[in-house]
Amino acid sequence: MAKLSKNEEFILLSIWKLKDNAYGVTIRSDFMETTNQTLHFGSLYNTLELLMRKGLVTCWESPPDSKRGGRRKKLYYLTPEGKKALKEAQIVYRAVWQKVPDLKFERE
C-alpha cells in the first residue's frame, strides 16, 4: 500500500469532499481554507500527478462550462484504490490518536 504524504492526503480528502466539482481552483481553495496554508498551483499539479501515477485519482475533462466563462475544466475523482487509501489512512490515524492520552492544552 502506497504511503501518503500529508499534502496528498488532504488533497484526496478535498476531492472526496467536493464530489463532482473537484478541479484545480476548488481543490486549492478548499485546501487553503481547511488547513490555513497556501498551496501553489504548481505543487497542486505535482501532487495530483503523483496521485494519478499511483492510481488513486482519475480525471475527466468537462465540456466548456458557461459558468466558467466558457472554459473547460478538469474534474478529478477518487478511484476505488483512492478511497481505500483514505480509509486506511483514517484507520491509522484513529489508531495513533487512540493511544495518546487526551490532549488538554494546559496553559503553562
Place this chain on the structure above:
Amino acid sequence: MEKRDHKPSRFARWILEKLSVYSNRYLIKEDLEEEYLNLCQTQGKRKARRWFRRQTLLAVGFYVKYLFSWRTLMLKNYLKITIRNIKRHKGYSFINISGLAIGMACSLIIGFYIQSELGFDRYHDNADRIYRINRGVQVLTPPALVPALKENFPEVEEAIQLYNRKDVLVWIKNNTCFKTRCISADKNVFKVFTFPLIYGNQETALEKPYTVVIDEETAHKYFGTENPVGNTLNLQGEHDFQITGVMKNIPQKSHFHTHIFASIETLRQNPSDFNENEWRSNYIHSYIVLRENFNHRELEEKLPKLIEEYTGRADDGFTLQPLKDIYLKSVAHWSHMGPVSDIRYVYIFSAVAFLILLIVCFNYMNLATACSLKRSREIGVRKAIGAHRAQLVRQFFSESLLMTFTALIMAVVLIHILMKPLSNLIGKDMKFHFTNIPGLFLILGIGIFTGLFSGAYPAFYLSAFKPFTVLKGTLSQNAKGRFFRNTLVVVQFTISIFLIVVMLVISNQMHFIQNKKLGFDRDNIVVIPVGQNKELLKKQDIVKTELLRIPGIRNATFSTTIPMDIYWGTGIDYEGRSEDERYLIRYAYVDHDYLDVFGLELLKGRNFSRDLASDITGGGAYILNETVVRQLGWKNPIGKQFRFSHHSEMGTVIGVVKDFHNLPFYRRSGPVALILSSRNKRYLSVKIHSENMPETVSSIERIWDKFSNGWPFEYSFMDETYDQMYKSEIRMNHLFRSFSALAIFLSCLGLFGLASFTAERRTKEIGIRKVLGASVPGIFMLLSRGLSKWVLLANIIAWPAAYYFMNGWLQNFAYRVGLSVWIFILSGLAAFGIALLTVSYQSIKAATANPVDSLRYE
C-alpha cells in the same frame, strides 16, 4: 473595464498556451484564469495581474522540470553510449575533438576581434544625432564652416570645431615635461560629446583662452589624488594654460583619443593662425548635432548653396558622416584624429572564421557518417525495441553537442594560449576575461551552432537506417552517404585551395612591393620627424654640420617629405603656358643633399649648388622629374622659367631626375618638382653606414638633444617606414598564411580519419587481393585513386572564385603583379600533395599488412 478584467496579461497567456503539452494535462490556463478573476474581486486588479505573471513564471519552471523528469533517463543512456564510443574509437574521437577545438578557438578569437571592432562611439548621449563633416577625401574642413552652419540652419542644434594639435610637449610647474596628445576644442565640446567632468563646470570650462581640461589619467599621474583645477601647465614651452576641469578618460571605443582639451579660444587670439572667414584651407574637424527627426541627407543637399553664398563658388565636396560610421566606414578619408579600421576587415575575418568552422563541422559529419557502419547495429537494436526516429535524432544531437562542448572547453584553454600570437596577427591587442558577458554568449553560441550543425546530417542519416537490413547485416556502403562525404571533402579542399591561392597572390604582391626598384634608396636611412620642432628647424645648417662630423654618417637632409610619399600638390606656371592651361603637380621643399641622401639619379642638368646664390634667391631653382618634362613636351628643359602657383616669382629649372616611385603603390606615380628652400621642412633624413648602426643612432640623438629644446627623439628606418605604408597588406599576408595553413591542416585531419576508416573497412578486400597477387603499389593506387578525382574537382571550383576575388584585390594597386597560372597550379598541386601524403600513411599501412592477419578473423 469589466471586459478587460477578463484577460490577464496577453504575454503571460501566450506563454501558457505555448506550454500546452504540459498545460493541457491539467488545464492550467483555465484554472489560473478563474483564480485571477477571484483575485480581481478580492484583492484588486493590480495584485491579481502580478500574481498571474508570477504563476506563469512558475509554470515555465515546472514545465522544464516536467520535460526532464521524462527524458533524463534516456539522456543518461545517450551519454553513457557516447562516452563508450569515444573510449572505443580513441583516435577518431581525438581527431574530432581536437579539430573542433582548434577550429572553434580560431573562430572565437576572430569573434572577439569583431566584437572589439564593433560598437564604437556609441556611448555618447546624442550618438545618433552627431555627424562629422568631411570635405572630399579629407575629414578636415575650413574654420568658417561651423559659424556659417550655426547661423543658417536652425536644425543644427550644436556645432563644434576641434583642432588636432597631435602630440604636444607639456611642462608642469616643477619642470616635469611629457609629451601627450592634445586637441583644441570649442567650449561646447561637452554638449556634443559625452565626456563627463569630474571637476569643473562643463558649461564654462573652455570658455576663456588659455584654459585646458585634462583627463583623469593625466591628472592622476601629475597631480596625484588632489583636485588639479586652478593649477597651470605650459604647452610647447609657449604659453601657460590654466586647468579648469578634469574629465573622465575617453572610453576605449572612441574614434579619437586625447588627454588634453585646450580651448580653441586660444587660437582665436591670433587671427592669422585661426581665421574664421577662411574657406580655402582645411584644418578644423567639424562635428554637428542635428535636432531630432532631421535627416542629415537633407542638410547635406543644402550645403553647396550655402558655400556659394559665402565664397561665390559652389562646392559640393562637403558630406555629413554619422558618428557611428566613422570608425569602420571611413575608408577613403584622410587626416583622422585616431586610428580607424575598415568594415572590410570585419567581413573578411568573419568569412575566414566561418570557413574554418565549416571545415571542422564537415570533419565531424564525415567521420560520424563514415563510422556509421559500426553504429548501425546499435541503431537497429534501438529501433527494434521501439525507439522513435525522433529519439534517435535526439540521441545523435546530444552526442554531437557533448563532443562540441568537450572541444569547447579545450578551445577556451587554447584561446588563452593563442590569444597573444593571434592578436599580433590580427594587429589588435585583444584580451578575454570571463567578465565579458557578450563574449561568453559568443562562446556558447558558437558551441551550440557547431554542435547542431555538425550533428544534423549524422542525426538524420543514421536515424533513417532500416532496422531489418541493419540487423540482417546486409547494409552495405550506400552510395548516397559516400557521395555526401565526397562532396564534403570537395568543399573542404575548395576552401583550402582558395585560401592558398589568396595567400600566394598576396605574398607575391608583397614581394613585388618590397623588391621593386623604386628609383631611390631606402636602406640605411634614418628618418626623424621634426615638423613641430621649431627651434631645431631654425638651425638646419648647424645641425647638418654637426651631424656630418660623426664618422658613421654619410649625409643628411631636411625636406618636406621622403621620396616614397610626396603628397603636397599645387598648380604651376611656366614659360610658354597659355591662359587656360592647368597643370597639377606634387612637390617637396628640399635642401642641397636631398638627391644624394636618397640616391635619386640626375639625368640632365645639375644638382642644387651651395656656390650659386641664384639657387636660393628670387624664384629659386627647380629640379623636375622626367614625367613633368615629358608631359609638358619640353625638348630642353634646363633653364626654363617655372614656378608653383603659390609662389610669386618665376624660378629656373636646373635639372631633371629619373622617375621614381613617389606615391604608395596604390596610386600611379606622377609629376614631381623639388625646390630648394629652407622653409616647410617636416623630416630630417640621415644616411648612415651600415656598420655600428646603434652607435651612430645614439650619436644622432646626442646632437638632437643639443638642439631640440627638450623635444623627444623619435626615429624610424626608412625601409621600416616603407613597410609601414603597407601595414594592412602585410597583416592580410600573415593572416592568410596562417589561416590557409590551418584550413589545409584541418581538412587533412578529417581526411586522415576518413582514410583510416576506409582502410579498416577494406582490410579483408585488401587481404584477398594480396593473396590473389596484387602488388603493394597496386593496392596503394587503389586506395588513393578516389582522392585525386575529388581534389581536382575542388581545384576547378576554387580557381575561378579565387581569381575573381584576388583580381578585385589587386585592383587596389596601380602597380601590381599579374595573376599567373602557376599560382593556381601550384596551390592545386600543393593541396593534392598534402592530401595524398595524408592518406598515404593509411594506404601504405593497409597495403603492406600481412594478409594472414587480416583474413584470419571471422
